[in-house]
Amino acid sequence: MSKLILTRFLYIYDEVCISLLTSLLKKQSLDECYFWTSELYFSGLDKECWEFIWFVYYDFYYIDNPYFGDYISKKYSKYDFKSVITVIKNMFKLKSSPHIFITRQYNINIKDITHIFRGRKPSWLIKYPTKYHGLLRFIDKKLYHFAVSSLPETISDELFEVIQTYFNIPNDKFVHITKHINSNDYDNSYHKLWSVICLFIFNPLFYTSKKKLQCACNENEYNELLKHHNDSIPVSPKYNHSQIHKTLEYKRKYYIHSLCSSFTLLRDTSRDIYTELLYHWEYHAYSTPIWFERFNKYKTIANYESKRIEFMDDDELEEFYSLYGYEPDEQSKETQNKGLLLSDNNSWKKWYDNVFQESPLFIFNNDFKFSY
Numbered sequence: 001m002s003k004l005i006l007t008r009f010l011y012i013y014d015e016v017c018i019s020l021l022t023s024l025l026k027k028q029s030l031d032e033c034y035f036w037t038s039e040l041y042f043s044g045l046d047k048e049c050w051e052f053i054w055f056v057y058y059d060f061y062y063i064d065n066p067y068f069g070d071y072i073s074k075k076y077s078k079y080d081f082k083s084v085i086t087v088i089k090n091m092f093k094l095k096s097s098p099h100i101f102i103t104r105q106y107n108i109n110i111k112d113i114t115h116i117f118r119g120r121k122p123s124w125l126i127k128y129p130t131k132y133h134g135l136l137r138f139i140d141k142k143l144y145h146f147a148v149s150s151l152p153e154t155i156s157d158e159l160f161e162v163i164q165t166y167f168n169i170p171n172d173k174f175v176h177i178t179k180h181i182n183s184n185d186y187d188n189s190y191h192k193l194w195s196v197i198c199l200f201i202f203n204p205l206f207y208t209s210k211k212k213l214q215c216a217c218n219e220n221e222y223n224e225l226l227k228h229h230n231d232s233i234p235v236s237p238k239y240n241h242s243q244i245h246k247t248l249e250y251k252r253k254y255y256i257h258s259l260c261s262s263f264t265l266l267r268d269t270s271r272d273i274y275t276e277l278l279y280h281w282e283y284h285a286y287s288t289p290i291w292f293e294r295f296n297k298y299k300t301i302a303n304y305e306s307k308r309i310e311f312m313d314d315d316e317l318e319e320f321y322s323l324y325g326y327e328p329d330e331q332s333k334e335t336q337n338k339g340l341l342l343s344d345n346n347s348w349k350k351w352y353d354n355v356f357q358e359s360p361l362f363i364f365n366n367d368f369k370f371s372y
Helices: 013-026 030-041 046-061 068-078 081-092 099-109 123-127 130-140 144-148 157-167 171-182 189-202 219-230 244-251 258-262 273-279 281-285 289-295 314-324 333-340 348-355
Strands: 300-303 308-311
Touching (some): 013 030, 013 046, 013 258, 013 348, 030 046, 046 099, 046 189, 068 081, 099 144, 099 189, 130 144, 144 189, 157 171, 157 189, 171 189, 244 314, 244 333, 273 281, 273 333, 281 289, 289 314
Antiparallel strands (some): 300 308
């Protein structure tokens, strides 16, 4: 998404995703992972939630857990909230690797192939089609950021044969591993292809490992998440009705992760993010499914110049705010900062070192930021 949009409790969409990613990889709080997942799913972003799960799986978990994709597919076929959080619960305990992510970041943001091979080509290349020689030589020389940038534009059966031959993968194991590339569960063939290549590079004996047992999401966890989403705000003893203006105070459980600023963010396009989120929140929430449904119960028009949602009827306006008047500008600093506060000028390295202990396959410039 390129437009600033807000979730059910008025967090910025991409920062929810990166906070979920960071929480998963750091493995410090499963409850926090559940919260960010719920923030996506209950905002009506169920499609985006599943896409995010597949994306994160192939970027960080595939090398050490190549058969976990079968489990995700099984849960994806059910396509309900319990299946989503069950997948998250299991991902939380899996081993992760940064290699696919780092090399893809180079390919997405830089892509320059600056290395030139000199002298005669090695004789082992003769049995492979010429168009794949660059890819195979970069893999052989462990220049993986150049290898991913050398992938051909067309993914063919011939390429799969080359990869299988080069890595000497048994046919039955190769067929099982590559079946997900042709699956419609996650439609990013290049991401999946590079993930398979990285599996063969960094975990060549993957087929000797035992499949891991998966754990289910229990009813208490599931019901608690539903309760947090559905429960009304406590009734005011003075006015004897729910204090809608306190919704964010009660419902925002966690701060957006401070290291989100190691990534290029939607907020970066805004001159004054505080004004946008505190005084134009309706406009930025309008296109999120849960808020779109709420607004469209009434006669409204989105004014793109003033960044306001205009009501055609004053009574309808009053009714809407009696139900959804979250008043972010009237919240305490603590509540506001849960959706606003980030550490400034974080480099890519600060996020990376906060999550991983091993050295990255490529060192970016200090001012580089990840894309996600």
